[in-house]
Amino acid sequence: MRKVKNSRKQLRLSESEEIQLLDQWIEAQKPDSGTNPLAIPPPPPDAPVGMKQDGGFTPFAGCKLFRQLPISRKTKEGLKPKYKEMSEIQRASLPHSLCGRDILGAAKTGSGKTLAFIIPVVEKLYRARWGPEDGVGSIIISPTKELAGQLFEELKIIGKNHTLSAGLLIGGRKDVDAEKDSVSSLNILICTPGRLLQHMNETANFECSQLQVLVLDEADRMLDKKFKGELDAIISQLPKRRQTLLFSATQTKSVKDLARLSLKDPEYISVHAESTTATPEQLKQVAMEVALDQKLNMLWSFIKSHLRSKMIVFLSTCKQVKFVYEAFRKLRPGIPLKCLHGNMKQNTRMAVYLDFCETTSVLFSTDVASRGLDFPSVDWVIQVDCPEDVAAYIHRVGRTARFTSAGNSLLFLAPSEKAMLTKLHAAEPKIPIILRKVKMEKIEQISGALASVLVKYPDMQQLAIRAFITYVRSINHQKDKDIFDVSRLPLEEYSASLGLHITPKISSKSQKMMNRKELVDERKIKNKAVDEDEDAILFSIKQMPNGNNSDARAEDEDDILRPLNSFMERGPSELAVLPPIISKKKKLKIIVDRPARTKVKYDEDGNPIVASSFAIESPDTCLEPEKVMERYKKMVLEVKQRDKEDKLLQRQRLREKRTKKKNKLKSSRDDDESDDDDLSESEREVGPKNKKIRFESDEEEDERKMKKVKGLDADAISLAEQEALALKLLSSMH
Numbered sequence: 001m002r003k004v005k006n007s008r009k010q011l012r013l014s015e016s017e018e019i020q021l022l023d024q025w026i027e028a029q030k031p032d033s034g035t036n037p038l039a040i041p042p043p044p045p046d047a048p049v050g051m052k053q054d055g056g057f058t059p060f061a062g063c064k065l066f067r068q069l070p071i072s073r074k075t076k077e078g079l080k081p082k083y084k085e086m087s088e089i090q091r092a093s094l095p096h097s098l099c100g101r102d103i104l105g106a107a108k109t110g111s112g113k114t115l116a117f118i119i120p121v122v123e124k125l126y127r128a129r130w131g132p133e134d135g136v137g138s139i140i141i142s143p144t145k146e147l148a149g150q151l152f153e154e155l156k157i158i159g160k161n162h163t164l165s166a167g168l169l170i171g172g173r174k175d176v177d178a179e180k181d182s183v184s185s186l187n188i189l190i191c192t193p194g195r196l197l198q199h200m201n202e203t204a205n206f207e208c209s210q211l212q213v214l215v216l217d218e219a220d221r222m223l224d225k226k227f228k229g230e231l232d233a234i235i236s237q238l239p240k241r242r243q244t245l246l247f248s249a250t251q252t253k254s255v256k257d258l259a260r261l262s263l264k265d266p267e268y269i270s271v272h273a274e275s276t277t278a279t280p281e282q283l284k285q286v287a288m289e290v291a292l293d294q295k296l297n298m299l300w301s302f303i304k305s306h307l308r309s310k311m312i313v314f315l316s317t318c319k320q321v322k323f324v325y326e327a328f329r330k331l332r333p334g335i336p337l338k339c340l341h342g343n344m345k346q347n348t349r350m351a352v353y354l355d356f357c358e359t360t361s362v363l364f365s366t367d368v369a370s371r372g373l374d375f376p377s378v379d380w381v382i383q384v385d386c387p388e389d390v391a392a393y394i395h396r397v398g399r400t401a402r403f404t405s406a407g408n409s410l411l412f413l414a415p416s417e418k419a420m421l422t423k424l425h426a427a428e429p430k431i432p433i434i435l436r437k438v439k440m441e442k443i444e445q446i447s448g449a450l451a452s453v454l455v456k457y458p459d460m461q462q463l464a465i466r467a468f469i470t471y472v473r474s475i476n477h478q479k480d481k482d483i484f485d486v487s488r489l490p491l492e493e494y495s496a497s498l499g500l501h502i503t504p505k506i507s508s509k510s511q512k513m514m515n516r517k518e519l520v521d522e523r524k525i526k527n528k529a530v531d532e533d534e535d536a537i538l539f540s541i542k543q544m545p546n547g548n549n550s551d552a553r554a555e556d557e558d559d560i561l562r563p564l565n566s567f568m569e570r571g572p573s574e575l576a577v578l579p580p581i582i583s584k585k586k587k588l589k590i591i592v593d594r595p596a597r598t599k600v601k602y603d604e605d606g607n608p609i610v611a612s613s614f615a616i617e618s619p620d621t622c623l624e625p626e627k628v629m630e631r632y633k634k635m636v637l638e639v640k641q642r643d644k645e646d647k648l649l650q651r652q653r654l655r656e657k658r659t660k661k662k663n664k665l666k667s668s669r670d671d672d673e674s675d676d677d678d679l680s681e682s683e684r685e686v687g688p689k690n691k692k693i694r695f696e697s698d699e700e701e702d703e704r705k706m707k708k709v710k711g712l713d714a715d716a717i718s719l720a721e722q723e724a725l726a727l728k729l730l731s732s733m734h
């Protein structure tokens with residue numbers, strides 16, 4: 001009864017009375033700095049909350065329920081429908097952050113860090129009775145637009161009963177001028193760094209001198225060199241006296257980084273530091289050694305065998321995402337496909353993001369979707385391209401197995417990337433990833449189909465070239481050369497796996513960036529038959545005598561990788577294993593796309609500088625014509641064989657159908673003979689004609705069905721077309 005009375009009394013409290021009470025409560029029960037609220041036994045769920053009869057207050061450090069915290073009634077009501085019990089990071093950080101302390105918080109992906117900073121932001125401004133005239137009271141910075149949008153949605157839920165105003169400021173939106181009028185009167189800004197800086201620099205009267213709380217979500221990312229310039233410029237315009245909250249699943253420990261933010265005695269909260277794993281416990285993680293040129297085959301086969309799963313596929317560049325998405329779309333795997341990358345228009349990006357939240361589909365993405373995004377019910381995260389480092393791996397796989405749900409992740413590692421597995425195994429806390437063997441017999445080979453797509457759709461050829469070039473560049477830009485080493489990649493095989501019949505040339509500008517000196521020296525030592533025309537050389541491959549190569553491989557292989565040996569030894573045609581072994585006869589140049597009379601070159605973006613490559617090729621233009629010929633011959637044979645089987649099957653089915661029809665016709669003719677007099681002359685003529693037409697369309701339908709059975713849509717490229725296209729390619733080389 002007293003409890004009911006108390007709660008009624010609290011309801012009647014005016015805003016200022018409530019704020020006074022909350023301030024007193026926090027002051028009276030604030031935990032000591034450096035203490036871990038998780039170590040304090042929680043009070044029972046029905047224990048009194050707030051002011052006690054004796055005028056004291058109940059402790060809140062250690063409590064488990066949101067309603068036991070010293071937070072406003074309005075926030076509690078916002079939380080109530082969805083959130084009751086706090087997650088560990090919320091329990092550990094909120095008692096400190098509500099006292100106004102700086103926080104450096106780390107907790108696994110999907111563990112609820114968003115509420116751990118949104119609640120203190122709202123509460124701080126509420127308790128300060130912040131209004132429109134006070135201007136910007138809090139800034140929350142996120143590395144991506146989608147994540148900023150997601151944070152904004154969460155803020156709307158938690159703050160729906162408050163009178164605070166908030167705005168989403170993200171780059172790419174056209175209405176920057178419209179924002180300028182209102183941005184100074186907004187209380188909470190959720191933004192990407194670029195757009196915030198744009199307002200700081202361009203919007204008259206925009207100032208943040210009264211800022212109370214600064215939040216950096218994905219703090220380690222925000223502090224890394226990609227955002228350094230922008231972030232430093234932003235920080236320089238913010239008051240030093242403020243509360244700063246930094247959260248991420250992988251936290252920075254660099255004193256230098258933190259010094260940039262002038263933190264004051266921050267609370268270091270790492271709730272899962274003692275955990276045995278760095279990733280969610282309910283996440284099953286598998287790695288597979290997949291040769292670079294088999295990655296797309298593997299991906300296709302995986303998608304085809306998981307048509308009911310929602311999955312995110314990570315690739316390293318926008319162009320790769322675009323190419324794989326467009327190419328797979330044309331091959332129609334039987335599940336909706338989507339793509340997300342930084343080069344897309346903002347509206348499209350948001351639409352894709354929202355759509356993927358709702359539907360079971362496959363999302364091809366760059367790392368733009370790797371951090372923070374809370375897509376519901378993702379079953380699989382597939383990393384086709386190796387993540388940059390362990391932190392990137394943790395964030396990518398964190399898109400599944402969120403909060404308490406289960407999830408799976410699969411990492412494809414090219415033989416040259418296997419050092420990544422060692423790094424993942426050495427991570428502290430651990431990343432429980434297991435290596436599984438690839439069952440090659442289950443992998444569908446799609447490079448032939450991709451080659452056909454490239455011929456049928458000329459735009460796709462350009463896309464493939466760009467995908468290739470940007471991939472190679474991305475590898476070259478990576479810092480960790482134990483894992484990312486262009487010279488160890490089987491580039492010819494990789495480009496062929498994208499459906500390209502010649503390996504694109506990387507401009508000499510890019511080439512220079514690839515430590516040319518080292519490569520040239522290497523060539524001189526290893527092979528006297530080096531082509532002196534520097535421009536014609538794409539990459540030099542570090543060549544070792546064959547014996548040394550295999551020795552190096554044997555040395556490198558650890559126990560975990562040994563089960564893959566049999567798979568790797570299946571033969572060079574099935575898998576290109578690393579490092580590529582180049583025969584002595586072969587010149588050390590991967591591309592020699594220089595015809596006798598014409599010159600085919602590709603610019604930085606992969607555009608051919610001279611006319612289309614198919615039109616002007618001569619034997620000289622091709623890199624190792626024998627090899628390319630061999631590949632296409634094989635392809636044509638395969639296609640022919642498949643076509644033959646198809647035709648046989650189709651003929652047999654048609655024969656059966658015809659017999660059935662004949663029998664049917666026979667019996668109906670018997671019946672019709674008596675009814676024939678009822679038909680007019682014209683009707684009698686139409687009859688057999690119609691029959692014929694129907695018969696033809698039946699055949700077409702059969703063909704369509706056949707294609708469906710084979711997993712190809714009626715509109716997809718037919719086998720006959722594939723053959724024709726392959727032949728066209730072949731003949732263009734003669």
Ligand SMILES: Nc1ncnc2c1ncn2[C@@H]1O[C@H](COP(=O)(O)OP(=O)(O)OP(=O)(O)O)[C@@H](O)[C@H]1O
Nearest residue numbers: 085086087109110111112113114115249372374403
């Ligand atoms: N206390 C809670 N009770 C129930 N669900 C919660 C709670 N806190 C957060 N969630 C839900 O858990 C999911 C993950 O939360 P959130 O996005 O904040 O995770 P995160 O730690 O920020 O992840 P990431 O490191 O990937 O950014 C969200 O769907 C959120 O609604």
